[in-house]
Amino acid sequence: MTERRWLFGDQLGPHFLDHPDDAVLLIESRAVFRRRRFHRQKAHLVLSAMRHRAAELGERCRYVRADTYGEVVRRTRDRLTVCRPTSHAALDLVRSLDVEVTPARGFATSSAEFAAWVEGRGKRRLLLEDFYRDARRRLDVLMDGSEPAGGTWNFDHENREPPPRQPTLGVDEPWWPTEDEIDDEVRHDLDRWERDGDVSFIGKDGPRRFAASRDEALHAVRDFAQNRLPTFGAYEDAILRADPWMSHSLLSAPLNFGLLDPVEVVHRVEEAYRAGDVPIASAEGFVRQLIGWRDYVWHLYWQQPRSYRRRNELGARGTLPAWFADLDHEHVDAACLSDTLRNIERNGWVHHIPRLMVLGNYAMQRGWRPSQVTDWFHRAFVDGYDWVMVPNVVGMSQYADGGVMATKPYAGGGAYIDRMSDYCGGCRYDPKVRVGDDACPFTAGYWAFLDRNRDALQGNQRIAQPLRGLDRLKDLDELRVQERERGSRAP
Ligand SMILES: Cc1cc2nc3c(=O)[nH]c(=O)nc-3n(C[C@H](O)[C@H](O)[C@H](O)COP(=O)(O)OP(=O)(O)OC[C@H]3O[C@@H](n4cnc5c(N)ncnc54)[C@H](O)[C@@H]3O)c2cc1C
Ligand code: SF4
Incomplete structure (x- = not known):
């Protein structure tokens, strides 16, 4: 019996495998798109990212197009394992299908570390600021020994500037991916499904704006660190009508697909700060979002009762x-x-x-x-x-x-x-x-x-x-x- 790692569409990076040669199962479920009316570009991005991963893995990947996940998993002769999925519903599903579940990946703080942090607080309220400082210390990110780099933990006061009196920030536009034949195929499929009345979308189709493969995601990180991270901090909370992207990273999609690990991204940001290319307020502001907010939100999702939603x-x-x-x-x-x-x-x-x-x-x-x-x-x-x-x-x-x-x-x-x-x-x-x-x-x-x-x-x-x-x-x-x-x- 072949042992195979079942990867969901948000587990696409190398860190979701135990070994680079692991056999993989990817299931493209049509029912997911039928259940809800998604943005057309979201459907495109998800399918493009999954198909890019399958192409990268080649023969090691079994890529199945089916109506539901269950019908594929129930029929397989392989022994499947899966990293803990990212929603209550998906976790219920893999458990009901008797698939072995390994701990979650793709976050900077593990469940055990979060639980220890919560326990350490006793009756005190959970606070992002304290969680974030704990993560900085534990992961040794932007630390000078036991002190925070720049002498303070929080540069929020420098990072809340109103927009400058100019139409755009004047920084380079983000790097945009070049679509390939996989995107053509995805576009063709989505057009057909829509024409057949099988699915319907909101929003408009358009050029793919977000990274859909590991190479593209690494490229996007390099581009951001070099060109827009220096100006990320000051105008983090501002809006300019003619500049929708400003200095934001556009990394949430590749991070949430699992194409990037947040820890590797904050290391890249720290490198830029240590090289003197980025002010501490910008580096800190970004690191706070990534190993602070993003992880905090993830752990609260699991820590709160299911009725929270x-x-x-x-x-x-x-x-x-x-x-x-x-x-x-x-x-x-x-x-x-x-x-x-x-x-x-x-x-x-x-x-x-x-x-x-x-x-x-x-x-x-x-x-x-x-x-x-x-x-x-x-x-x-x-x-x-x-x-x-x-x-x-x-x-x-x-x-x-x-x-x-x-x-x-x-x-x-x-x-x-x-x-x-x-x-x-x-x-x-x-x-x-x-x-x-x-x-x-x-x-x-x-x-x-x-x-x-x-x-x-x-x-x-x-x-x-x-x-x-x-x-x-x-x-x-x-x-x-x-x-x-x-x-x-x-x-
Ligand atoms: C109402 C509301 C809904 C949101 N829904 C989502 C969502 O579905 N998916 C999502 O990834 N983010 C969500 N966010 C958080 C945030 O708006 C996006 O992560 C961010 O705008 C994505 O663009 P970026 O990658 O350029 O972010 P940047 O401004 O460059 O920030 C860097 C990274 O920090 C992380 N981050 C920052 N804030 C948050 C946060 N509050 N929660 C989780 N991660 C955070 C993201 O991974 C982001 O890529 C939501 C925020 C609000 C207020
Ligand atoms: S509705 Fe018009 S006036 Fe009111 S906040 Fe929005 S842009 Fe300003």
Whole structure:
């Protein structure tokens, strides 16, 4: 009986094999695409990455196109092992199929290390900052002996600059992959499935923007470290309308496919810092995202009860409207929201701040169900997976977990968007106005959100000041009527 490693489509790097010569099983399941309406470019990227891996492995890989995983696994004569899959549903599946499961790979902190860290905290609240420092020490990343490089752990104060007064950051565009015959074949298959009415997608097809093979992923890391990492830090939290990529790495997709190991990426970043090519604030800002946030989110996904995904502490019951779900940006006047939806339609990606400050903020203000918002993010983004979307959306962006991930809701009005982006100047609304024709939907939505959730937020000291501001609003009644009438109409 041949021993074979079954690789899911997010386990594609060499570190998911025990030995470079291991025999491999890859299953392309059509049912996955039928179950949910994904972004077209996400479907393309996943299939392209799996088929590139199969081509690389050659005869050692059994590549099966089937309807479901189960029908292939039940029929196989091989003895299969699998690295712990990345969602509760996939873990249930491999267990039900009696496949041997080995520990998860592709993260910087192991489950045992995370459990030890949680236990060490006793009754103290879990905090990203403490987890991150622990990981820096343990992995010896950006450390000078026992001290953090640069003399401090956190350069957030240098990394929260508003955007510069220029249309773009002026850095080189990211390196773009060149499509090959595998991409042609994927495009052809997806066109056919769509024509046959077998599957349907959101978003537009377009040139593949993200790495789909190990070589491409390593190339993307080198390009980022050389050309955009030096300017990553300062403008990490800013948005420029004409510069969707800014200095972001675009590495989330290849990282989540397992094409890159986060530890190798932070070592590359540290090398650039040690060579004097990158300021510490940028190197630290990036390392914090990767071995801090990314791992923290992964471990919270498993550590929280399975019911976490259904949490809805603010009792949001609204339905995600079709214009939002289908990325219908042409019918949206609000410049920030329209442009963000347009970028997702084009690329299946926007960086962290539009996700949080524009999309998540708007959804929370309007009281849309967190579970629907999570499902939408999962389908619309090329890097979306269950483990990463559930904590980021339910916890970080919708505050539906009552404060496990974030100490206060990430709600902001137009003034905040105006400070951190260059959208408002070209918008038909005015971020300073909350009632009337020019009222900014984010500003009005912010006050309506606080008003609606006053009781639930009352005890939170971090929100006490805005709640006092709410008490001073003279036009609150008018604002309530206006926002009720707006309902889920496109702003
Ligand atoms: C509502 C919401 C949903 C999100 N959904 C996803 C998702 O489905 N998949 C995903 O990978 N990221 C998600 N993120 C985190 C973050 O927005 C993306 O990782 C990032 O924008 C990807 O672009 P990049 O690779 O250029 O990131 P960079 O800005 O270059 O950051 C570097 C890396 O840090 C990691 N990272 C940073 N923040 C997070 C985070 N909060 N959670 C996990 N990893 C993080 C990513 O691997 C990313 O590649 C979400 C954030 C929010 C607010
Ligand atoms: S005015 Fe309001 S809606 Fe328009 S871009 Fe600014 S924040 Fe967005």
